[in-house]
Every structure is written in C-alpha cells, then in structure tokens.
Amino acid sequence: MSPTAAHLRTIALHWTDLTDALASTGTTTWPPAGRMSDYLSALDEADEELAEAARWQAAYSRAFLDRDPAQLGATRPPLRIAILDTMRTVEAALTATADQVASVVQRSPMTAAPRGWPAADRARRDQLARADSADPRRWRYSGRRTAPHSALWLLARAEGRPGPFRPLPDGERRLIANVAAEAAERVERALDITGRTAMVARPCPDCEGRIEMHGGAGADPVARCTECGHIWSSQVRAVA
Known part of the structure; x- marks a missing residue:
C-alpha cells in the first residue's frame, strides 16, 4: 500500500473515532501541559x-474531574474544541482537494441524443446519458461532501480505479499525497494514536x-x- 493510500484510509477509518471523541473527556495536548x-x-x-x-x-x-456540573465556576465545554477544529480543517482540505482534482480529471456527462435520431437510438442514448450523469463514482460539488467520502474518492483516483475520469496528472497526484499526509497526521494527533x-x-x-x-x-x-x-x-x- 502506498503512503498516500495509507493516509487516506487512516482518515476514513478513524473519522467515527473523531466523532465519538467530540463529546468525550480528556486532552491531547502534547507535551502534556504541566504533567x-x-x-x-x-x-x-x-x-x-x-x-x-x-x-x-x-x-x-x-479541580476538574470530580466537579459537580451544578457548581459555580468554569466547567469543560460540551465539545472538545481541538477535535472539532481538526474535523473542520481536515474536511475542508479534503473536499477542496476533491473539487480541484475533479475539475481536472472528471469527464463531463454524456449528452442526450439529438432530436433527429431514430426513436430507438435516441431512447438508448438518453438512457446511457442518464446513467452516466448519475454514476455514483462521480464527484459532486454539492450534497455528500464529508471527509470520509472525500478521502475514499481521492483514494480511488490515486489508485486509478475505473470511472468517468481521465488519468490523474502528476500535479494532482502530488496534491493528493500532500493533503492526505497532512490530514492523516492531524487525525492521528487529535486521537493520540x-x-x-x-x-x-x-x-x-x-x-x-x-x-x-x-x-x-x-x-x-x-x-x-x-x-x-x-x-x-x-x-x-x-x-x-
């Protein structure tokens, strides 16, 4: 497995762990402050x-762990801000990268048949055009734009999997590798793994x-x- 593939898989596999960690207690400050x-x-x-x-x-x-929530004074926030920041940063980076890569490699959907075509040929062409436009392998610029989906879509492009795509240029391959490495490092650091x-x-x-x-x-x-x-x-x- 290539380093890029390993990084993207790390993000997809551990995203649920980040979500679970949002409401958990603890700290991932490194070095551990004061300890x-x-x-x-x-x-x-x-x-x-x-x-x-x-x-x-x-x-x-x-001072902290045994504090009654009813007591006056500072209490822990309901969400772990560092985890939330990590999730927002990683998701924004991955979706922006997928947008960039799709703009270069994703082929435009097949068009519908011209009016002058025979009815049978036109119906077949229109059916193919609808299927091509709805192909689930396509990257969408709206809707499902989560970090795990972005990571797996970029992984498929990096590995050259089939679909309505042109070959991945070297520039976009480097972009995916750099973003994946940084994002995976942030996820691992946030989860302390x-x-x-x-x-x-x-x-x-x-x-x-x-x-x-x-x-x-x-x-x-x-x-x-x-x-x-x-x-x-x-x-x-x-x-x-």
Missing part, C-alpha cells in the same frame, strides 16, 4: 516523588543535559536525559 514538569519537580526531592505525583493527581481530580517526541524546556537536574519526552498512542509520557540517560515517568523514579 511532566510535576514529575521533574518531584525529582528534586527523591523521597517525595511518588507522594507529590499522587497529590498532584488528587488536586487535578478535585501515534507516538510522539518533544524536548522538555527544563534541563536535567543531574547533568544539565537536554531532556527528551516520549509518549502518545495512549501511553504515559516518559522523559529521558539525552546526556546521562536518566529516565523519569509517573511509575519510574530514576533509572541510570
């Missing part, structure tokens, strides 16, 4: 590390080296000093 800094702060007092992490988690739960790496601003408390944090794909973040090799996480104190 790793709590772990690293606890390292300054090794005996307090686990207790500090527990206190932080308890405070977070009291891919591993990621980020540098932590705070230096290593032991050697002043740079700390690299790894996480994503549902895993708890783990920080590692790139100089001395020390590792920190919510479960591991410090490993040389």
Whole structure:
C-alpha cells in the first residue's frame, strides 16, 4: 500500500473515532501541559516523588474531574474544541482537494441524443446519458461532501480505479499525497494514536543535559536525559 493510500484510509477509518471523541473527556495536548514538569519537580526531592505525583493527581481530580456540573465556576465545554477544529480543517482540505482534482480529471456527462435520431437510438442514448450523469463514482460539488467520502474518492483516483475520469496528472497526484499526509497526521494527533517526541524546556537536574519526552498512542509520557540517560515517568523514579 502506498503512503498516500495509507493516509487516506487512516482518515476514513478513524473519522467515527473523531466523532465519538467530540463529546468525550480528556486532552491531547502534547507535551502534556504541566504533567511532566510535576514529575521533574518531584525529582528534586527523591523521597517525595511518588507522594507529590499522587497529590498532584488528587488536586487535578478535585479541580476538574470530580466537579459537580451544578457548581459555580468554569466547567469543560460540551465539545472538545481541538477535535472539532481538526474535523473542520481536515474536511475542508479534503473536499477542496476533491473539487480541484475533479475539475481536472472528471469527464463531463454524456449528452442526450439529438432530436433527429431514430426513436430507438435516441431512447438508448438518453438512457446511457442518464446513467452516466448519475454514476455514483462521480464527484459532486454539492450534497455528500464529508471527509470520509472525500478521502475514499481521492483514494480511488490515486489508485486509478475505473470511472468517468481521465488519468490523474502528476500535479494532482502530488496534491493528493500532500493533503492526505497532512490530514492523516492531524487525525492521528487529535486521537493520540501515534507516538510522539518533544524536548522538555527544563534541563536535567543531574547533568544539565537536554531532556527528551516520549509518549502518545495512549501511553504515559516518559522523559529521558539525552546526556546521562536518566529516565523519569509517573511509575519510574530514576533509572541510570
């Protein structure tokens, strides 16, 4: 499977997951805001590390997770704004790309028969013209313009599947590849289904080296000093 096909399939397959995630709780901020800094702060007092992490988690739960909706004060919005932004951005990009590609490769529908044709030939030609115009493989500039439909339509064009289309030019092939890669990366980042790496601003408390944090794909973040090799996480104190 080509990278473009994999990216477009990722979008189509995970769109329902994005829809489900809209109303769910949680965060996909990366690096996790405040979380790793709590772990690293606890390292300054090794005996307090686990207790500090527990206190932080308890405070977070009291402040946000256990809040009664009837209480005064800020509450979480009904929808996860980051997920909604991702869905809007990806859908707009895919439909615009499909519009562009269709304008280049989609053949115009067959016309109806001229009046002068014999009745039998005219009826057959008109039937073919109606079928050609209604061909479900055609891209429509109105109506069903969702991200999954756009992704699968672009996938069919990239793979050269048959239909009322001319061959896909190199320029449009590159356009599909670039948009698909960016859109799939946004979907994966929003759903936290891919591993990621980020540098932590705070230096290593032991050697002043740079700390690299790894996480994503549902895993708890783990920080590692790139100089001395020390590792920190919510479960591991410090490993040389």
